[in-house]
Amino acid sequence: MSKSGALTVPRKMGFVSADIGVAGAEVLVRISLLIFYSEQVGLRADYVGYCIAIGVLWDAISDPLMGLVSDRFPVYGQRRRPYFLLGGLILSIAVVGLFNPIELTTDFSKAAYLAFFYIALNTGMTISSVPHMALVGDIAPTTAEKNNYFGSKMIAANLGLILGSGVPGILALYAISSGRIDPITAQIVGAVIFITSIVAFVSTKGIDQAEPQAVQSQSVNLISEIKGAVSAPSFRKLLAAYFIAMIGMTLNSSLALYYYKYFLQLQETQTRFVIFVFMLVFCIFIPVWVIKNRKVSKRKIVFWNVLSMGIMTTVLYPFLPAGDPWMPMIAAVLGGVFMGALVLLDTAVSDAAEQYQSHCGGDDPPPYGLFYGVWKMAGKLSRATALLLTGEILFLIGIDSSQSQQSIDTNVLGLFFGPGVGIFLIIAAFVVNSHWQENEE
Numbered sequence: 001m002s003k004s005g006a007l008t009v010p011r012k013m014g015f016v017s018a019d020i021g022v023a024g025a026e027v028l029v030r031i032s033l034l035i036f037y038s039e040q041v042g043l044r045a046d047y048v049g050y051c052i053a054i055g056v057l058w059d060a061i062s063d064p065l066m067g068l069v070s071d072r073f074p075v076y077g078q079r080r081r082p083y084f085l086l087g088g089l090i091l092s093i094a095v096v097g098l099f100n101p102i103e104l105t106t107d108f109s110k111a112a113y114l115a116f117f118y119i120a121l122n123t124g125m126t127i128s129s130v131p132h133m134a135l136v137g138d139i140a141p142t143t144a145e146k147n148n149y150f151g152s153k154m155i156a157a158n159l160g161l162i163l164g165s166g167v168p169g170i171l172a173l174y175a176i177s178s179g180r181i182d183p184i185t186a187q188i189v190g191a192v193i194f195i196t197s198i199v200a201f202v203s204t205k206g207i208d209q210a211e212p213q214a215v216q217s218q219s220v221n222l223i224s225e226i227k228g229a230v231s232a233p234s235f236r237k238l239l240a241a242y243f244i245a246m247i248g249m250t251l252n253s254s255l256a257l258y259y260y261k262y263f264l265q266l267q268e269t270q271t272r273f274v275i276f277v278f279m280l281v282f283c284i285f286i287p288v289w290v291i292k293n294r295k296v297s298k299r300k301i302v303f304w305n306v307l308s309m310g311i312m313t314t315v316l317y318p319f320l321p322a323g324d325p326w327m328p329m330i331a332a333v334l335g336g337v338f339m340g341a342l343v344l345l346d347t348a349v350s351d352a353a354e355q356y357q358s359h360c361g362g363d364d365p366p367p368y369g370l371f372y373g374v375w376k377m378a379g380k381l382s383r384a385t386a387l388l389l390t391g392e393i394l395f396l397i398g399i400d401s402s403q404s405q406q407s408i409d410t411n412v413l414g415l416f417f418g419p420g421v422g423i424f425l426i427i428a429a430f431v432v433n434s435h436w437q438e439n440e441e
Contacts, residue, residue: 007139007207014203015135016149016156018084021193022129023160025095025121028189030253031165031275032182033098033118034390038399040179041101043110045399049391051115053384059122060380063130064226067373070131078208079369080131080138081201087128088197092190094121099186122380128197130373137350137368139207144294150346151290158283164189165279169272178268229367229374232359235352237435241428242345242375243382245306248424249339250386252313252417258394259417263322263410270325274332281336289341298344299436303429305341310425312338317418318411345432349375393420 007015033052038045066083075082098117104110136149167185176184230236260271289301312334320327353371357364393416398408 007203011203012149012152014199016152016200017196017203018088018128018132018200019153019156019196020160020163021088021189021196022091022125023157024164024189024192025091025125025160027161027164027253027279028095028099028168028182028185029118029121030250031256032168032185034254034387034394035257036099036182037110037114038394040182041104041110041114043107043114045394046391047107047111048114049387049389049394051111052118052387052391054115055118055122056380056384056387058119059126060377060384062123062126063376063380064229064370064373066126066130067134067367067369067371068225069369070134071367071369080135081204081208083127083131084197084201084204087124087126087131088193088200089124091121091124091128092193092197094118094124095186095193096190100183126376130369130376132200133346133372133376134369135204135208137353137366137372146347146350147290147293147344151287151343154286154343154346155283158279158286160192161279162276162283163192165272165275169269169276172268172272225367225370226374226377229356229370232352232356233438234355235349235371235374237431237438238345238348238352239375239378241432241435243378244424244431245342245428246379246382247386247389248310248313248421248428250383251390251424252421254387254390255393255413255417255421258399259317259413260328262408263414263417264320264324264328265322266325266328274325274328277329278332278336281333282340283336285337285340286343289343293344297436298348299433301341302344303433303436305338306425306432307429309335309338310422310429312422313417313425314419314422317421318414319418 034045034048037043037048043051070079070083073079094117098114098121101110101113104113133153136146136153140146140149164185167188168181171181171184172178230239256275257271260266260274261268266274289305293301312331316327316331320331349371350366350368353366353368356371357366393413397410397412397416
């Protein structure tokens with residue numbers, strides 16, 4: 001396989017374009033799925049949380065399995081590329097089906113429909129995105145080149161985040177009914193996923209040739225492989241920090257529309273614009289932090305930014321005045337600046353895989369697929385945890401689709417969206433700081 005890292009700029013853009021569609025689907029699901037099924041489809045919020053958690057748990061299991069498959073079992077001499085097309089096709093169909101449900105009358109049928117399409121969506125995302133991340137480790141031999149690739153991937157992903165958050169805002173601006181905004185957005189995102197998966201497959205032709213030693217016929221003990229990766233000193237605290245941070249970030253994104261609607265009492269166009277601004281600033285600051293990392297350590301950049309995000313979330317969001325969009329707009333700008341630094345965590349995973357392989361010895365290439373699969377598994381498990389919490393929180397504060405008149409405790413909502421999120425980010429900042437301090441010693 002190629003180790004030059006020297007894709008031409010057009011081919012590199014084609015390769016990372018797959019992240020546009022995947023991220024567009026992910027942000028649409030994170031922001032809109034709970035409120036869409038609880039308010040538009042009419043399924044109880046805690047039931048929605050249970051169904052989503054089941055799908056995420058399945059996805060968490062499939063991530064490291066997909067990583068091992070792409071590490072060890074080439075298809076026509078290629079380890080990663082064939083899965084771009086398969087995953088993209090499944091994901092594009094699933095995202096459209098998820099937000100364009102058929103007419104359903106019972107809670108059981110609504111829950112079954114949601115669970116089926118959400119599992120399909122996460123399966124498609126796994127098949128596509130885990131090999132896509134692992135291919136970076138294969139073709140970029142230095143940390144600087146990995147930073148460059150992952151920075152480019154995250155810029156593409158944030159274009160997808162802008163797509164997934166911006167299209168609903170545009171539709172709201174043009175007075176499209178709220179019940180049609182997410183279904184139309186899903187159709188657009190589905191088309192983008194299908195197109196970009198083809199572009200990524202074509203753009204990477206010839207760079208994904210498996211080395212002979214990568215072809216292994218022995219059986220795979222998935223649990224043993226996962227335990228080996230998780231127990232690696234270079235990886236375990238990094239993984240723990242990511243798990244904790246993703247609980248906070250998922251609570252933030254899942255509660256966002258409820259917070260802006262019920263606590264701040266913003267109009268839908270104002271809410272969508274605040275979210276769009278966050279995504280835009282997030283995208284802009286990704287290359288800023290990648291460049292800054294040339295002179296400042298990952299530890300300092302990630303620690304101070306995640307800590308700042310946690311503190312701001314804790315002290316600001318419970319006290320914002322209702323009806324004023326400007327303060328949440330300022331918070332969105334600052335949040336985008338802080339969260340852009342998370343791109344540096346992706347390169348840290350490939351560093352951990354290389355240290356692990358160096359410790360194990362042998363001539364096999366680093367198990368990038370396994371490590372990124374475990375990384376995504378941790379993110380999915382944390383999301384499942386957060387979504388279960390979110391469903392219970394929403395039911396606790398009084399959001400119940402079965403009631404025509406809802407009495408919502410907005411003060412409790414503000415506390416969960418503020419300190420309830422911020423505490424996870426603050427803890428994650430100190431855990432990841434400890435990880436890098438250990439590795440620097």
